[in-house]
Amino acid sequence: MKKKSTFILLTTVMAMSALTACSGNNEGANGNVGQPSGGNRSAETKTLRFATWDTGDALKIEQDIAKKFEAAHPGTKVQVEAYADGFDQKMAAGFGATNPPDVMYMWDFPTYHRSLEPLNSYADGDQELNKDDFYSGLFNYATIDGNLYGIPAGFTTRVVYYNKKLFDAANVPYPKDGWTWDDFRNAAKKLTDPSKKQYGFGVRAENDTYDLQGFVWSNGGSYISADGKTIDGFMNSKETADAIQLFGDMLKDGSAVLTGGKGQQSGEDIFKGGKIAMWESGIWPLESFKQAGIDVGTVEMPAFQGKPVKGVVAESALSIAKDSKQKELAWEFIKYYVSNEAIKMRVADLPVRVSVVNELKKDQDPLYKPYYTMLERSDNTPAFLLNAKWNEINRQLSAAVEAVVHGSKAQDALNQAVKDSERYLK
Amino acid sequence: MKRLLVYALLIFISLLFAAPLFWAVTTALKSPSELYLFPPKWIPTTWQFSNFAEAWTIQPFTLFLKNTLIVTLLSTIGQLVSCTLVAYGFARFEFKGRNALFLVVLATMMIPWEVTMIPQYMEFNYLGWINTLKPLIVPSWFGSAYYIFLLRQFILTLPRELDEAATIDGASKFGILARIIVPLMGPSLILVGVFQVMSCWNDYLGPLIFLNDQSKYTLTLGLSQFKGMFGVDMQSIMAITCLISIPPLAVFFFAQRYIVGGIANTGIKG
Amino acid sequence: MAQTYRQTAGNNAASFTLGRRRRWGGAVPYLFIFPWIFGFLVFTLGPLLFSLVISFFDWPIVGQVHFIGLGNYASMFTDDPLFWKSFGVTLKFAALFVPLNIVVALGLAILLNQGTRGSAIFRTAFYLPSVISGVALAMIWSWVYSGDYGILNYFLSIIGVQGPDWLNDTKWSLVAMVVASLWGQGSMMLVFLAGLKGIPKDLYESASIDGAGAIRQFFSVTIPMLSPTILFNLITSIIAAFQQLTLALLLTGGGPMKATYFYAMYMYENAFKYYKMGYSAANAWFMFLIVLALTFLVFKSSEAWVFYEGEMKRKPQKKSKSGGKVKSA
Incomplete structure (x- = not known):
């Protein structure tokens, strides 16, 4: 008796779930009908999503950089998404549901590179970026199988x-x-x-x-x-x-x-x-x-x-998601983020550009000098880049x-x- | 003598529960140089009340408060309405598959969120709800297993003669619920309300996963902004924790007397 | 259970009511539980089935998805020492936490139910930890438990005891976690308190007329009358014990030497540290079934020890225990 009623119940539930699946679709359709108004607005102002793990003062600085970028690019809104300690979970959810941020902080390239946009064609020969001004070796950490997946934004040695x-x-x-x-x-x-x-x-x-x-x-x-x-x-x-x-x-x-x-x-x-x-x-x-x-x-x-x-070296870089629909804008933002102007704003990070370090004489400050001497001593390849x-x-x-x-x-x-x-x- | 013992015990246990919070408050009030003294300083030498204001303004916490209030209020109302209906349905009716369905209700409490999180994210994404407060509010209007279970247990302790008497008087099932059962459920409903306010107020994972833009953040998400991948701003965390604990504590303080007001003080004897 | 209804309805001799129920009885209950059914189908069932499906796949969040059949389950049972290790830790934790949680919460509730003055203050104090968010909670506990600089060891040293480094000691860390978890028992205590207040006073009066002392009263009145609440708290405690994650994640990270590596933590790391979503889903389904089975057993057993006033056969002047409940056919 009991088994039979359970069976009937199960079939009912399944039938109902099929029904609601349809109504769910309708709801989704309605949601889409409702959206164009929002969509039109976003046609006027493009929103660039930028995910960071930074908190506190560092986050405040990043928000300021985003504002400066907005000022220089009218019609653009940079949405700084501060995931803090929950960064990995947000990345998993975002990539898993193919709704990742456009630009994100990144260090674990072996894990994520399949979802990231290769940046070689953007970076090579870009005068503004001027790859040669970066400390040599920093790009290696963001390179997998010859493809560059991130632009160094900060680093530290120990x-x-x-x-x-x-x-x-x-x-x-x-x-x-x-x-x-x-x-x-x-x-x-x-x-x-x-x-x-x-x-x-x-x-x-x-x-x-x-x-x-x-x-x-x-x-x-x-x-x-x-x-x-x-x-x-x-x-x-x-x-x-x-x-x-x-x-x-x-x-x-x-x-x-x-x-x-x-x-x-x-x-x-x-x-x-x-x-x-x-x-x-x-x-x-x-x-x-x-x-x-x-x-x-x-x-x-x-x-x-x-x-x-x-x-x-522990390096943080900026990457663009493969699924991003505004890669050009994302690239512009990254370039600004690693420009001399923005690097000088990011006082908590060690500058990645030789020219900035020379200008600020950072490598002569006794407190900061050891980080740069240690950088010169960092020419081994970390294990996580060597084995999948x-x-x-x-x-x-x-x-x-x-x-x-x-x-x-x-x-x-x-x-x-x-x-x-x-x-x-x- | 027995009285005295009870009081002594009550005070001792209260201290056990409150002492660490006392530390949270004093940590928030200390100057940075006093933070990491060992053995710890119980009372700060100077009371830095400015720490509270600083922590509150470093990120837009007033905005976070507003978002949290919206979510908490709407989801609590939703839980109260939906769970009452559902619990009554399970407690007072015989119907096909009731026990099986109720087991499903219980089973939903046991689903680990790790695995449903991403599909849920996909679903809300499909509905266009990501980065809105909807994923935090709408599901509350369809009942949560924990509260349904709780309310069902309470309704089951109410004598059935009440329903039967009202049925003879010609009341509909909904009428019985609204006029007989709900007034008797007062304390347990307030209990559910308090629980929902607390869990909503302190929810971290929901907001973390479903919200992106800071303008949508809730208080706990704002709080977690002080805990980065590479460092923890302990003082700000304690300051904000103290501040954002006040509203739920106040809610609890005013609600608790109704919760313990007694359920069966209705003149109906077992 | 239909039998119960017929009997009581028969007592009222209202065949009219019976007819009415026949006409409406079919749909009405479903109308009441409809919100939950709808919510379940829309928000829960889909993700749940999805997780079941992906448990048969190799799904590294980024990259290719492969069907591997029972592969995840097979390697979990045969090829992953951490699976058994973490399952064992969780079982140990549950065995300590569930009974203690119920005893402590009930004890505190009874203490608060003594009709003392200022009970509002005491109730609020006992509930305090439950309003603190997880991040701050972890910090507070780390301050309490720290070996050299912790407040617990400071007090122990006053009475001449050299305390261990609680969270970094493989022997003590799990116990420390149990205590920290008990600290947040406020909700459970509250549920008990509400239940205690709901016990009619005259039951105690008639019991004491019958000559029952405080302890007899506790076992013959309090416990049976509280049994639905105990059932609720027992089941939610079991679930909470198996899902315990926050404290481990924020406080110990599963250490030292995996001594607090809860099953939920293992699942969490597989999902968000190693990005093995399919494998994590398989882990989750295993735990889900275990908890479901445990709950089912508790429910089955509850027919013998839980006493529902609203479901008992009316036998005037006779307090009935388990026998009062009508077994469902």
Whole structure:
């Protein structure tokens, strides 16, 4: 009895859903009938959608740039869409439903490039853009299989921040470019005072393996072979393992503190509280360190004894969606966004143009100089550009790194990661 | 003695619940240099009330407030009307497939949004509703499972003699609902109203996915603007959190006495 | 259940009513539930079916879509340790959270129901955390739980206990998450409170005349009378436990060492970090069926322990427990 009624119910539901599907269509049609008025308006003023992950002051500046662009291009409205922390979700929804923004900030080109417009034909030979004025190498990060998918808008390398007050108090000389990891560890030990809950260094509980590549390269290791086909003997090489073991060791000897994962009290917060003497990061926290009243210095990364220091670049670029219906306008906007005028407005970003850096003498400011010296040292190709399945391999690698900061031996953890990743390389 | 114990317990638990919020307020009032002191400072040395104004004006929060009010008000009315009808239908009628359908109602609570999000986005996109407040309002007018379930449970506790007496007096089914059941449901309806106001006020994912332009943003979306990919403006987050918590708290404070006013204080005995 | 109706209607001896119901009974109920049916068909069913369909595809948000049959399901069960790991974490969380949530919410509701002065203030205080948005909530908890600088360990150190680094300790992080989740029990407490207020006072009076003490009264009056509310809170707790994501996402990111890597988080990462939409849909359908089955079991069992006043056979002067409910044929 019961089964039969369920069956009848199901068929009714299905029939009704077919019915409402039709009425849904009508509704859609009505919506379209209603739209032309809106459509006409947009024929007069074109709306360009620009998606950004920036927040706070950086976002305000971007809104100002958009206004300036509107002023120079009558009949254009730039809709700045600030997705902040939800950027990835919005991208997934936008691309998944083929309704992406026209212009967007982008860094993960291996994942998104199939949905992005190749920009070679726009960029090559464009006098206004003047590709040669950009720091060489920045374009490589946005290039997949010879196609350029983004124009560099900002970048950062990673440096060591140090709290001058804590160095003075412990009578430790400020670090200088050309220092080594031994110098670093000695300083960290002297700067640690458990009774005050003060530590020489902070190690993140959740590391982005991308950021660690600088250390690994500096020690002569790498995650993956140059052709992107092999990880055995690379990801688990002695050089790679030793570089990562360094963090585990510093946590074990107490000269570093484990700093919070995702939403927790971050190393930045503790640095601002004056309880960590040295912190390793990109340009992002610099402003907030100054605002928190920390007398902060920057220095390039330490070297492993007798080996050259290598850096890793985190780059943000602007891209155009393949589905955009106003690519010309989008291109105009991008060009304006990376023009000298707009770069000077974006004070939180490191300028990507050599001419701007020379004009502002940024590379001579001691606080900013290390970012540019590290840029010169950043000529290795990050692993995610070398293998299409890197996302999967990285899942294993991240687990290994996490295991190390929680006390495992780096060599063992990495061997395991290689074993678990092999199937993605077939 | 027992009284005293009850009061002591009440006060202690209240402190447990309120202490972290106290910290939120003081964080919002501190000067930046006091933010990251360890051990933390409970009371700021200078009270920076300007932090509130600064956080509020860095993005157009007044506009966000307006949008949030529109969404909250319209969707709450929608939920109250639709869920009352539906819950009554499930609670008071015998009909073919009732239990199966009700299980479907419950099942809709269990659908993880991760997977329906994109198809839903496509649907709203097709209807031309993306970047409007409609996706946040219209579905509320068709009932939400949680409230339907809640109201059904309440209606089921009402004695059936009420309906039967009214039926004999010649009232229609709708008349019974409007004149007998709804007045008795007062507290549970206010409960649903409060829940909807809270969830609407604090909804983050809906606005995030369906809204693009800042002029359409809601308060929580504005709040999330302080949490970027590379840094968190803790002070502004706390300041805005304090400010935007006031309206829902006020709603709760005024509504709670009606919620606990008693459902069966009607002279009808079990 | 039709039987119930006939009996009561028969008592009223109104064959007229019976006829009327025959004529209208068919369509009227559907009219009342129509808003939900319409909303379901338009806003829910489509996306749901869509997700079912894509669970048979390899759909990387950007790029080609391939049909792979049961491939997603197969690799999920046989080839993905994280699937089992995260499912286990969620089960553990649910086993801790669901009973605790109900006990705590009911306990607080009973405490608030003591008719004390200033109860409006206490009620508001207990409900406070529920009005705080997720972003701020996560920050507050990180401040509470931080190992070296956290307020919890500060208080523990006063009584001479060295607390762990709660969120970075594989043994404690899940417990910490349960406690943080319990903090937001306000809604459930409120539902209980409303339910408690709805229990007629004379039931307690007659129970105490019968000589029942406070504890007897709690089990023979409060619990049965509250059982529909308990059912509601039980089911919504189970669902909430299985969908727990916000805290993990904002507070621990699933760590340390996947100790708080909830199933919902796993699903979320597959969708928005690895962009495996089809795979994530398959994950979602698995969980959906599990929760559905659990709910179904709870509902089936509820026939034995939930007592609906409005559905019970009228037997004057006799309080009936589960037996009062008419089983549906």
